[in-house]
Amino acid sequence: MIRAAIILLLLATTTTQRANAQATRLPENEIESQYKKLPPLDLLLDSAMVFSPVLKQQDEQIAIRQLQLERKRKQWTEYFNVETYVQYGNNVNVISNTFDTGLNNNLNTSSTQTRYGVGLTFKYPIFNLFSRGKDLSMAKREISAASHQKQVLILELRKSIIELYNRVILSHSLLTAKIEALETSELAVKLAELDFKQSKIGISELSKVTDANMKNITEYQLALSELRLSLELLQEICGYQFLGK
Secondary structure: OHHHHHHHHHHHHEEEEEEEHHOOOHHHHHHHHHHOOOOOHHHHHHHHHHHHHHHHHHHHHHHHHHHHHHHHHHHHHHEEEEEEEEEEEEEEEEEEEOOOOOOOOEEEEOOOOOOOOEEEEOOOOOHHHHHHHHHHHHHHHHHHHHHHHHHHHHHHHHHHHHHHHHHHHHHHHHHHHHHHHHHHHHHHHHHHHHHHHHHHHOOOHHHHHHHHHHHHHHHHHHHHHHHHEEEEHHHHHOOEEEEEE
C-alpha cells in the first residue's frame, strides 16, 4: 500500500509539473513575436540621441552657459547711466534807459523759466576692467567643458544601448536552447512514466528524470524573464516603441 501511494504521488507530481510547464510556456509565442519586432541597432541609437532626457538636460546646461557668456560680453553697458535734471525758478532782469533830458529810468522785468538737462555718464570699476578678459575666457571654457561632457554622455549612452541590444540577442539564443532542453526533458518524463508503469525502471530513476525536467522548467522561466526584461529596458532607454502597448 505504501509503495502504491508513493507511485500515485510521484505520477501526480510529474503530471502537475508538466501542466505547469505548459502554462509557463504560454507567453513564449508573445515574446517571440516581440523579438521579431526588434528594430535595427542604428535606428535605436538615433532614437536615443533624440529622446534621451540626460542629453536634453545637458543641452540646457550648454544653452545656459552660452547666455551667461553673452551677458558677460554686454555687461559693460550696464555701467552707462543717464542723468536728467529740471530747474524751475524766477529770473529778474534790469533794463536801464537814459533819455535826452538826462534822466535815467530803470525797468525791472521778471520771468518764470523751467530748464531741462540730460547727461550720459560711464562708471566702470577698475577691478572689472582688468578681470573682464579672464571672466570671458572662463565662461568660454565652461561652454567647452559642457560640450565635451555631452560627448561623454553620448558615448556612455551608445555603449549601454549596444550592450543591451546584444544582451537581447543572447537572451533569445539562450531561451531557444532552454526550450529545446525543456522539450527533450518533457519527452524523457513521458517515456520514464511509461517505463515506470511497466516496471522497467524504479522510483529513483523516475525521480531523477522528473528532477531534471523541473530544473529545465526553472531555467526556461529565467531565460524567458531575462529576454522580456531586456526588450523592455531597450525600449525604455531608446524611447522607440516597438513592443506595443
